[in-house]
Amino acid sequence: MNQMCKALLLIDIQNDYFSGGKSELVVPEKALQVAEMVLKKFRDAGLPVIHVQHINTRAGAPFFLPDTEGCRIHERLTPLYGESVVVKHAPNSFYNTNLNTIIKEKRIAELVVCGMMTHMCVDTTVRAAKDYGTPITLLADGCATKDLSFNNTKLPADTVQKVFLAGLHGMFANIIIGSEFHL
Secondary structure, three states, rough: OOEEEEEEEOOOOOOHHHOOOOOOOOHHHHHHHHHHHHHHHHHEEEEEEEEHHHHOOOOOOOOOOOOOOOHHHHHOOOOOOOOEEEEEOOOOOOOOOOHHHHHHOOEEEEEEEEOOOOHHHHHHHHHHHHHOOOOEEEEEEEEEEEEEEOOEEEOOOHHHHHHHHHHHHHOOOEEHHHOOOOO
16 A cells, blocks of 8 residues: 555444443444444445454453453454454553554554544544644544543533543544544
């Protein structure tokens, strides 16, 4: 691949975030549908796809434990032969991984991102991409999060999602919805 291209980056769309998993998110199925639709577009166009899989190695970690069904990438997004899989152990998909090497080797000029959790690994990775000079298009409805709490105040997932997307939009990413995305 000699020409600069777009690539799809799917961050942590793993079983533990879905019904019955050890860290269920709010409406992850909606984000999965968008990710699946965009994945088909990239595959049909023969463009690079990079899957990121978080495997927790810290003692006492509650989810994404090694060699469990929960840490597996969702079956509807199973990586195909030739697609890159980046294994990470921290929120930032660039930290101690080969992600930036893949971006350089495949001459990727822009990443289109879907993933989980918006407030953690998606946010951290998108911000890090700016440091590496990689432009990001983030699909808002291709991401999911969960309710959080701070200082005895519950923050609903919808609010968490909007606040984190608002913080990323413009400075760190171009944020659109899946139906607006075209290759």
